Amino acid sequence: MVEGLKERLGRIPLILTLALTGAVIYLPILFVVIFSFNSGRFQVFPLKGFSLVWYQKMLSDTAFMDALRNSVIVSLGVGVVSTIFGFLGAYSLVKAEFRFKDLLSTLLITPLAVPGVLLAISLRVYFYSLGWSFSLLTVFLGQLITNVPLALMVIRARLLQIPLSLEEAAWDLGAGRLRSLAEVILPMTIPSMIVSMLLTFTFSFDEFIIAYFLTQFELTLPIKIWANLITGYDPTVNAIGTIVFFLSLVIVFFGQRFILGKPYQKG
Amino acid sequence: MASILPLSAGKSNKPQAGGRERRIMGNPWYGLIPAVSYLLFFYLIPVVYLLSRSFKITQGSGIQFAPGLTLANYIEFFTARTNYLAYARSMVISILVVLFASLIAYAVAYTIVFIVPKRYQQMTLLLIIAPFWTSFVIRAFAWQLLLAEAGPVSAFLKQVGVGSLKILNTHVATVIGLTVFGVMMLTLNLYSVMENINPNLLAAAADLGARRWQTFKEVVFPLSRPGLLIGAALTFIISFGDYVVPSLLGGGVRIVLSQAMVGAMTTSFNIPRASTYAMIMLVTILVVTMPILRLSRVGLNTE
Amino acid sequence: MGSNSIVELQDVTKRYGESVVAVDAINLSVRRGEFLTLLGPSGCGKTTTLRMIAGLETVSSGKILINQEDVTYLPPYSRNTSMMFQDYALFPHMSIEDNIAFGLKMRRVPRDERLKKAREMLEFIQLPHIAGRKPNQLSGGQRQRVALVRSLILQPEVLLLDEPLGALDAELRRQMQVELKRNQQQLGITFIYVTHDQEEALSLSDRIVVMNGGRVEQMDTPKMIYEQPRTTFVASFIGRCNLRKGIAEAKEGRLVVFLDAVLGKFPAACFNGVEAIQPGQRIAIALRPEKIRIGREAENCQTKAVGILKYTGFLGSIVRIVVELAPGDEVVVESQALPEAQVGEKISLGWNCDDAIVLTENSGGDK
DSSP: OOOHHHHHHHHHHHHHHHHHHHHHHHHHHHHHHHHHHHHSOOOSSSSOOOOOHHHHHHHHHHHHHHHHHHHHHHHHHHHHHHHHHHHHHHHHHHHOOOOHHHHHHHHHHGGGHHHHHHHHHHHHHHHHHHHHHOOOOHHHHHHHHHHHHHHHHHHHHHHHHHHHHHHHHHHTOOOHHHHHHIIIIIIHHHHHHHHHHHHHHHHHHHHHHHHHHSSSSSSOHHHHHHHHHHOOTTTHHHHHHHHHHHHHHHHHHHHHHTTOOOOOOOO | OOOOOOOOOOOSSOOOOOSSSSTTTOOOOOOOOOHHHHIIIIHHHHHHHHHHHHGGGGGSSTTOOOOSSHHHHHHHHHHHHHHHHHHHHHHHHHHHHHHHHHHHHHHHHHHHHHTTHHHHHHHHHHHHHHHHHSSSHHHHHHHHHHHHSSSEEEEEEEHSSSOOOTTSHHHHHHHHHHHHHHHHHHHHHHHHHHSOOOOOHHHHHHTTTTOHHHHIIIIIIIHHHHHHHHHHHOOOOOHHHOOHHHHHHHHHOOOHHHHHHHHHHHHHHHHHHHHHHHHHHHHHHHHHHHHHHHHHHHHHTTO | TTTTTEEEEEEEEEETTTTTEEEEEEEEEEEOOOEEEEETTSSSSSSHHHHHHSSSSSSSSSEETTTTTTTTTTOOOGGEEEEETTTOOOOTSSSSSHHHEEEEEEETTTHHHHHHHHHHHHTTTTTTTGGTGGGSSSSSHHHHHHHHHHHTOOOOOOEEESSTTTOOOHHHHHHHHHHHHHHHHHHEEEEEEEEEEEEHHHHHOEEHHHHHHHHEEEEEOHHHHHHOSSSSHHHHSOOOOOOEEEEEEEEEEHHHHHHTTTTTEEEESSSTTTTTOOOOOOEEEEEEEGOEEEGGGGGGGEEEEEEEEEEEEEOSSEEEEEEEETEEEEEEEEESOSSSSOOTSEEEEEEEEGGOOOTTTTSSSOO
């Protein structure tokens, strides 16, 4: 009995740490949300009163709406292209045999371990020396660097779970490589491709540093937010932040089963 | 933003015939063409090109370089006080972040896996790490808001009579902002290894007379070490290279390495100098993380 | 080899990398309509051989003929063979009828027609009610049946089965064995069946190919495999067996087998399988446990010995006895009746040398 009590008491600091960490993670965002509904111009207590004025301002701000549109365009492109490249690459990585395969699969994920600012500057110099002008296209090309490896890893994890015998059975029953890909592998991989698309879309939508260096006039949403922050407090950012934060959160919760590493049941 | 998965590079999972044999169903390596050629042209070549510029000096302006190779940029880097101060700040900040984040995340992950009831585990983990996938800029901005001298924390402290909070625009704020990020990264990596620890092992250890602490030292810690090391390496990379948090929370005066790099690029448009910073950043990351990652792999193999 | 053979393997070899030889120059001739089993311990190359016939594994050297046509490098989808996988490999995202109709879909048979065919197949296995279900809603036995008819829908001439009953529990397994055999006889299709279960092999097969270390040890009917194994490996792998090493000697122009001090010498002529023996050769005598007599019955035997009863186990229809002839030298006996002696007491044994089989030591041997 005493032993049990001691053990229970020993857990309290740990549980407190967990709770405190959770609080610290969410506290700043909580204030962003609170201030986004505050009618006052300044972000100080006491609050002035509830209002949706910053949301209205946000919607009537054409620069903001342009940035939102740009972000959606780029992120959709990144999501779709990363997932297609990722699927093709993952399939080959799982099914093909060639020399240096382990080395190549390691190299393919190194972009995830290189600081974004370094990638951004290297591409800026590269495009500059190629004489390309900076636009949403260069942002899209830049953001693929981290998202293609990400998509590849997500889809590869799923492909590794599909027993080899399924594709072999399809071949045995008369399907060629492409046919078995379309009839067996693809339908079974679609959930992970959706997750890949959601994740890469979110990453691209939230990505700042690469976009910042690779565009000139067409701003994406994070750049617009950044610009607003640099030029001084504008409470509209609270409204934008609240919406973007919850949007990302919804997507993450939607894809949670994958993220936690328990994506599929055996069937 | 790196690991949302345990970063196993991916050994091929089956033994296969020697490559020279004629394969009946073909060898579908060509699916790698889009990803590999894209990364070759938009990742490998640009990065190598940038790094190679560190051995050049500009001629005129922009992207004209004087012929021949030089170490002038490196000499400049190691002799100018502003440079090595920026480097030292980045290093100290990253080390502190890795330390704090490792300690906190270890307690958090341990609590989630071994104390939180089974059916709430995934939900708790998700709550802790969900902001990981939300906008980096917005989170940094939120911290700016929170830590401001006129902000809520400061107001609270004044109310209690402790005095106002003056940490925004210092690197204390940078460390706080990056530590929160590191905690999420490390928790995710630690969770995935701790969750795989067979509870029977703990029971067996207890059965053999191990105390809680001994069980932890002999069973839990060695088995969770790979996750800790990988998480720590990734946290180091993010902290060492990040530009957003030092700028929004640390202010623009006492700059870190990434800010120096961006400055060389945007204000003076000196590509060789920016490139030197990039090279030094990359070499530092390699030197620090390679031994860590090697250690973690050894840990995995002995399992 | 005559037109009677439907599948032929000529010196077929499978190497992995430089050093690993999974299948070592094997030759096989499978007769049309027979139930042929590849039997051996895990890693003996039986599954690799099956997969090479299916076209799922590349042949390193040698030739595979199906209906006298060289198919060595033909892809699996152009061979008139069908494979049944150990895990059944049912497509989890398709309904049962779509699974069964898959082969027809690949042949571009119109949907109505192929689903009609699939339903007929489901009638055949008496499971018409599961057409719309998904594989994970079926029991093990149902999956096995569905996998079987999915392989059969293209009317292959040869069905390749890779341990198809391995995932089932013992009771269901026995039931399915009977069913498989019945289906095979009814349809008249050639079955090439891989298993490591010797009982299964003995009860189902027309012929058995015993494999070990990538080679064929023996290819024969179950009866011959059991009664006249040609190598010590076959003798000990199939059924229980007492193996005793010895040496063949020539004595006064006749061949004599010298075993050991306890059992002594025997004229070689009385043994089975003696034709291949040369004087001076190391040999082994294989004696099935049920061929050894005990107690009073032993008195009429050609060879007698006395040992100590170490163990008696009642197995229902038979009794298994272990007798120690000399310290560390034990013989297993299976008898219909319990011995009169008690454990620890002396017991007499006897056997006739035409019940024993002589094996040359160098023929195969267990690696």
